[in-house]
């Protein structure tokens with residue numbers, strides 16, 4: 001729950017602090033598409049009635065709605081995970097040309113260590129490429145203040161400003177003092193074709209204006225208090241940003257620091273000033289050598305970080321080895337295998353696909369877990385929407401017995417144009433939309449096909465069946481995947497028919513509707529110890545020491561998939577509720 005109790009100390013995550021900062025800065029419009037580690041920013045902002053918040057259908061749409069609101073005169077915010085910024089890249093790359101009018105802040109939450117993403121790109125490079133200022137807070141309290149500064153900078157220099165967090169800052173909690181919201185009057189909007197219509201000549205002129213702006217921003221970054229020299233022992237100096245500031249300070253409390261909070265345009269003079277004052281200079285950063293390359297270009301000698309440290313999350317205990325020029329030694333932990341929940345409606349689909357021996361092009365969501373053994377029946381996952389586009393490529397390359405799968409939220413995000421492409425280019429075959437009525441992977445956010453907004457209010461519900469038909473699907477079957485036999489029969493029928501077919505496998509995510517039916521009975525005398533029931537990878541079933549099967553009563557939802565797959569009748573449906 002948000003609080004508007006001014007002066008109150010609240011324990012906020014970095015994401016909540018970003019939202020709080022935006023709220024206090026008078027933000028009027030906020031747009032996002034969910035994604036770890038950025039999701040909570042919009043969930044928090046949506047609780048303030050003053051903020052027109054939305055889950056947009058994807059990040060490109062979110063970016064354009066927020067940017068245009070700012071151009072129209074309302075302070076606006078866009079937030080997404082790092083790869084979400086890729087989806088918004090087209091408008092982002094021209095946004096610095098058109099400028100903003102009212103303040104526009106772009107929050108990118110990067111995921112070093114790939115805790116929950118498809119890659120670990122470093123979006124500091126994107127800020128540089130898009131030629132927009134880059135602010136990098138090191139903690140939640142800083143995140144709140146940096147967002148407020150970002151709105152001011154955005155208006156002062158007429159540019160989008162990126163605030164970049166990483167998972168560790170987005171999800172760490174810190175005491176933050178709540179401030180008062182400043183109501184910012186709407187800025188006047190004037191039609192300005194030369195500024196807002198990016199045809200070649202106008203864009204060329206705007207590029208000239210942008211380069212001039214960057215020089216002014218660089219001069220500003222040199223003096224900005226966000227770039228701070230902390231002089232201690234002059235023997236050892238560190239140039240740091242983001243989370244590396246906290247980690248290095250913990251490991252080398254007596255060293256001197258140049259803490260860069262405003263790291264693009266790069267404050268070259270400040271860096272030179274710091275380098276002159278310390279004997280040995282190190283640059284400690286996470287992922288790409290973004291600061292290091294800038295500093296080298298100034299002719300300043302810094303010890304190269306071993307490239308092994310470009311991979312994965314920075315950890316405090318790595319820092320002495322970075323200083324010594326050593327390679328990274330990977331931590332020796334074993335990750336727990338992720339698994340679909342007991343009763344998950346995706347599980348029967350992968351069971352059926354496994355039996356079909358199809359090659360399955362997959363996408364991103366809880367259902368990507370279908371790739372893991374023992375289900376092992378999802379064979380690609382690149383980015384959102386690629387479950388359908390890869391289907392098209394693999395149909396061309398591999399011929400029949402290819403199936404494409406995609407989640408409902410992902411279908412709305414990026415699957416619709418891909419389905420149109422299939423139909424337009426006369427591709428036949430089967431796509432399965434795994435419709436669990438939510439964006440489960442990122443914590444059950446609503447999307448257009450749920451008919452609910454981010455504020456929890458009802459809205460028009462997008463009909464996936466109608467969309468699929470309108471996109472050109474010849475057959476659209478809606479099936480409850482818990483009816484395994486029916487699902488299997490329809491998959492068999494559609495898989496290599498001379499038609500473009502979509503099966504909408506529709507049953508709610510168990511975390512949304514935790515209905516519990518009776519736990520199946522186990523009949524020991526019928527069990528032949530074939531363990532087919534274990535091959536559905538349900539966490540509620542396990543093998544006991546005597547080689548038989550048990551079901552954890554407290555975990556089982558009574559979905560009865562184990563009953564369906566048991567060939568000997570050892571697992572029997574329990575009609576009790």
Ligand SMILES: Cc1ncc(C[n+]2csc(CCOP(=O)(O)OP(=O)(O)O)c2C)c(N)n1
Pocket residue numbers: 033034035036081083084087117118364365366367384406407408409410411434436438439440441442
């Ligand atoms: C470009 C991009 N945006 C956002 C995400 C975060 N993300 C991963 S999967 C997913 C959607 C999952 O929902 P759905 O497709 O309905 O599948 P479910 O998890 O419900 O099975 C999201 C938002 C991402 N990985 N990439």
